[in-house]
Amino acid sequence: MKTKYKTIYDDTKTKILDGTYLPGNQLPDEIAVCEQYNCSRMTVKKAYDMLVQEGYIYRKQGLGSFVLAKSMDQGEVELQERELQGFTRTAKGHADTKLLHFRLIFAPKDIADHLGIRENDPLYDILRVRNIDGQPYVLEHTYMSPETIPGITEDILTHSVYTYIEEVLGKKIASAQKTTRxxxxxxxxxxxxxxRPEEPVLEVEQIAYLDNGTPFEYSISRHRYDKFKLSVYSVRR
Amino acid sequence: MKTKYKTIYDDTKTKILDGTYLPGNQLPDEIAVCEQYNCSRMTVKKAYDMLVQEGYIYRKQGLGSFVLAKSMDQGEVELQERELQGFTRTAKGHADTKLLHFRLIFAPKDIADHLGIRENDPLYDILRVRNIDGQPYVLEHTYMSPETIPGITEDILTHSVYTYIEEVLGKKIASAQKTTRxxxxxxxxxxxxxxRPEEPVLEVEQIAYLDNGTPFEYSISRHRYDKFKLSVYSVRR
DNA sequence: AAGTGGTCTAGACCACCAG
DNA sequence: TGGTGGTCTAGACCACTTC
Incomplete structure (x- = not known):
């Protein structure tokens, strides 16, 4: 059963995206939505506040809730990553993976620290190139502990590790810390x-966590500078 | 009067940062905090959920709330920007600004669209270099509409435009959309x-908004690749 | 079974903004 | 003054985890 706040959130977001509510338009006030969905104000507030965090709307005490002018261009590059308090990756074409190496190594101290394991513990050391429509766009160096994520195979690595973790191992991926330069x-x-030698990469260092707080992956991704961008919306409070 | 949830949020965050609560430690459960602060569960939940969004803790139904191992290195670079559902900029040394130009131009169509003004409306066109301890680290190209942000002077530009907007004009800066490549x-x-010619820049394109939904600033910042990084924590939901 | 967080209610009072 | 959102209460019931 979907929660009430998620229903209101989804419905409202859909209406913003399909143009039912246009930029600048005022949204129905909390009381009106309460009546429509037969719920209490707190529930509406939760749904609307999620839309604020994601940059769809803004709210002002005494005035109301309004659709925000969404104005950043999308879509000049092949891969766009948007952090909207969630993970969204948009690849435009067909994706595939080339496995450069897949080894077991002794964990170096710095990576062991990131993953909460001991130095010299066994560690998967994975290097892959990701292609979209046959064109390479990122070189991904990934480290995972076989204790946390057992049973990795070449086949899994050329498809989706995340799907393996969630659907085969039944673990939940909860969050990630990323640093970009x-x-x-x-x-x-x-x-x-x-x-070419003068062309740079966009490097993304990532630590990803399971829902029990365990860091399960440390990775360094080096993206083609012309095929990747990272978007962030942040709200002050 | 500070709100109750902010008090609980601040107190808890302080205890995490100063080591009173260590990574992996369980936090007091909601009922215990209710009693300590004489408040209801919803108030505690709001405070704890903010800490979840910012990557300080994680929570699990049936288990409890725990301090997350925060493991990304800080501090190899001069300027770090962290988006924790808020704006945090950490410069390590003394900052100053060199104004390269400050002009009025006719708004080109693309920028006018980003700022919600008409093509050929007057527009401030500002180019600055920011230094830390005398070393340049970013070239900032900023556009603002004099209709939204009137009275900009050279003096304001070499100090803080944000302070001018908030303290002199009395407007509130609410949010920003950033794209990095x-x-x-x-x-x-x-x-x-x-x-040197082979050294790249990290480009950040930004649209910043006031609390009434007006986009007031469009900027393109080109950072020295070795002196800037952007960190993001994202939670799935 | 006991303990935890997740959702939700049906109100209350207050702060802010417009006319 | 009326309408809006912000905070907060004092519960309720449910879902999940561990024992």
Whole structure:
């Protein structure tokens, strides 16, 4: 059974996206929505507040709730990642993966610290190139502990590790911390991503967590500079 | 008067940051906090949920609330920007600004669209270099409408525009949409930021909003690749 | 069974903004 | 003054986890 706040959230978001509510339009006030959905104000507030966090609407005490002018261009690049208090990845074409290596190594101290394991514990060391429509766009170096994520195979790595974790292992991926910077490309980047020496990469360092708080993945992704962008919406409070 | 949920949020966050609660520790359950602060469960939940969004804790139904192992390194670079559903900028040294130009122009169509004004309306066109401890780290190209933000002067631009907007104009900055990518540096970047031709920049495109939904600033910032990183924590839901 | 968080109610009072 | 959202209550019932 879907929750009431999720129903109101989904319905309202749909109406914003399909143009039923246009930028600048005032949304129905909380009381009106209460009556429509037969619920209490707190429930409406929760739904509307989620839309505020994601940049769809803004609200002002004494005035009302309004659709925000969404104005950043989308879609010049092949892969767009949007952090809207959730994970959304939009690839435009057909994706596939080339596995460069898949090894077991002794965990170095820094990575062991990130993953909450001991130095020299066994560690999966995975290097992959991701392609969209046959064109490489990111070189992904991934480390996972076999204790946390057992049973990784080449087949899983060329498809979706996340699907394996959630559907086969039955664990839930809950959150991720990412840090982004620009970097000069090295010879491996240039070879695998087809870059010229003066062309840079966008590096994303990530630690991903399960819903029990365990960090299960540490990764460094080096993206082609012209095929990836990261979007963030942040609300002050 | 500070709200109750903010008090609980601040107190708990402080205890996490100062080590009173260590990574992995269980936090007091909602009922216990209710009794301590003489409040209802909803109030505690609001405070704890904010800490979840910001990556300080995780919660699990049936189990409890726990401090998350925060594991991403901070502090190798001069400027760190962290989006924790709020704006946090951490500069390590003394900051100052060099104004390269400050003009009025006719708004080009694309920028006019971002700012919700008409093409050819007057527009401030501002180009600045920001230094920390005398070293340049970012070239900031900023556009604002004089209709929304009147009275900009050179003096304001070399100090804080945000302070001027909030304290002199009495308007509230509410949110911002940012998109980040890596770019090859151009000759202006190289000259102003002291980069060699093969060194890239991290470009951040931003639209910032007032609390009445008006977009008041469109900017493109080009950061030295080795002096800036952007961190994001995202929770799935 | 006991303990935890997740959702939800049906109100209350207050702060803010418009006319 | 009327309408809006912000905070808060004092419960309720349910879902999930561990024992």
């Amino acid at each position: 620009a970097q000069v490309s090295n010879s491996q980047d240039q070879k695998e991503l087809g870059l | 890596a770019q090859v540096s151009n000759s202006q970047d190289q000259k102003e930021l002291g980069l």
